[in-house]
Amino acid sequence: MLNSLFRGVSVAALIFAGQAALSADWVLDGASSKLAFGSVKKDTVGEVHSFEELTGSVSKDGTVTVAISLPSVETFIDIRNERMIDLVFNGEAQATLTAKVDIAALEALPAGGTMVSDVEGKLSLLGRDIPVETEMFVARLSDRKVMVTTNDLLFLGVEDAGLTKGVDILQELAKLSGITRTVPVTARFVFEAGSDTAQASPAAQETEVALSGDPAKGKKVFRKCQACHSFEEGKNGTGPSLHSIIGAGSAAADGFKYSGAFQDANLTWSEDQLAAFLSDPKNVVPGNRMGFKGLKKDDDVQNVIAYIRQES
Ligand code: HEC
CATH class of the missing domain: 1.10.760.10 (Cytochrome c-like domain)
Incomplete structure (x- = not known):
């Protein structure tokens, strides 16, 4: 299930990649992007968490890479953040989503256009590569901006992701009768055309003239x-x-x-x-x-x- 969860992410990444192909490198706008996940404790208490720091890019060949800073996890309880970082993520610095997108299919998308795209990729987390495939919803916000969001609710299995031990410890420390072992994930990735990109960009044309x-x-x-x-x-x-x-x-x-x-x-x-x-x-x-x-x-x-x- 973890797979599915992160799957959403990779899908998004894939979509971005397609857009990037339009001209050159696309860069993830971390401030406009969001990767959230949910948990349910004691069967009844639902909570939403997120990763505050995301970086990423899409290269010309359609390879999408999104780095998720694991220590940037935000659960809105300090002690829980610390336990997640140390016990579940083992102090690792980051997880990485990579995916390849079908650029040709995305190239035709005009500004304002939307599409649903199948994305296949993998989430590299704590030394494991978890395959991810999902549908992502892609919206071309402008010539220079593409937004990719999860199109379905994605689930990440705690066991698939190799996080069972950490979550067990977490559950014990918090004296909880249970913590969800299937984590719903949503993602929104906004990619912006890199500075050397975008033939369509007036700024780029001005630079050329000045040169x-x-x-x-x-x-x-x-x-x-x-x-x-x-x-x-x-x-x-x-x-x-x-x-x-x-x-x-x-x-x-x-x-x-x-x-x-x-x-x-x-x-x-x-x-x-x-x-x-x-x-x-x-x-x-x-x-x-x-x-x-x-x-x-x-x-x-x-x-x-x-x-x-x-x-x-
Ligand atoms: C001392 C006067 C003089 C200076 C200084 C001069 N030119 Fe000329 N330029 C001429 C003359 C005279 C001709 C025509 C030559 C002929 O008919 O053989 C000409 C021809 C030209 C032509 C061809 C025009 C046509 O109708 O085909 C261009 C272009 C040109 N000059 C640009 C410049 C530029 C730019 C500069 C400065 C970097 C410059 N010239 C400096 C006198 C000058």
Whole structure:
């Protein structure tokens, strides 16, 4: 029965794994997750307990791992917490739920969508691997969040989990006529897309843009260009206007008299092409008349392109 109990947990983990597959690693949000279990003493007194510290993740291949801190058990009675930790859990630091999820089945779930998923995994507790399989209810809260909860009441057998001796001692110490040997378990796991995940995340996109150049720094670099270039449409100086230059064909500024070299160049100003030209103008357009020998630092090139992208 313990199996079943923890089964719920692993199921949840499995579900998460599926979600993770969507992009990259998913991390368990411990504060939003909950793993609770119940007990009945003297046949009549039902109580709810939980584990306060859960950590976990789902890797790209759909492997779900949830670590349950055993000393974080909360039974709302100090002496009982201590006895559980020492006598039932033998002072062990953690139990681990692992499961593999069918990523393909989960990938299609849109934000706001829900599904029920079969999860198979195992609970590693006190040196034993207890197989767990159960149904979990999965809700995709957003692009970046997935919640997995137990779909049925799960039961964990005290004997299956190898906890009989500890529970016997507990029962004796507390002078109880009985403590449930089958423990109901419920789980809620919330997984969040890791920082390197989520193509869908605007934050991630912003980071990428920033990585490819900083327009504020590029503005300073552009001081080297502005004696000859402006971004204003039709405003040519010593050099042609750079209005809408990114993606444009070379030598396309209206009213500017380009050198023959430029007229023949036939380039398209992709950011890569622009980077190559600004690093080494003479080499990219041999014989051009731009009185500028190029930018030596790669950073300057990327930053000035970011500024051009923003301004032109
Ligand atoms: C001393 C003046 C001068 C400076 C400084 C200068 N340029 Fe130029 N630039 C020119 C001239 C002149 C041309 C056209 C060359 C030709 O026709 O051969 C040109 C051409 C270009 C072109 C091609 C435009 C087109 O329509 O195909 C780009 C892009 C460009 N410059 C960007 C820059 C950037 C960015 C900087 C600063 C990092 C810079 N230039 C610095 C004078 C300058």
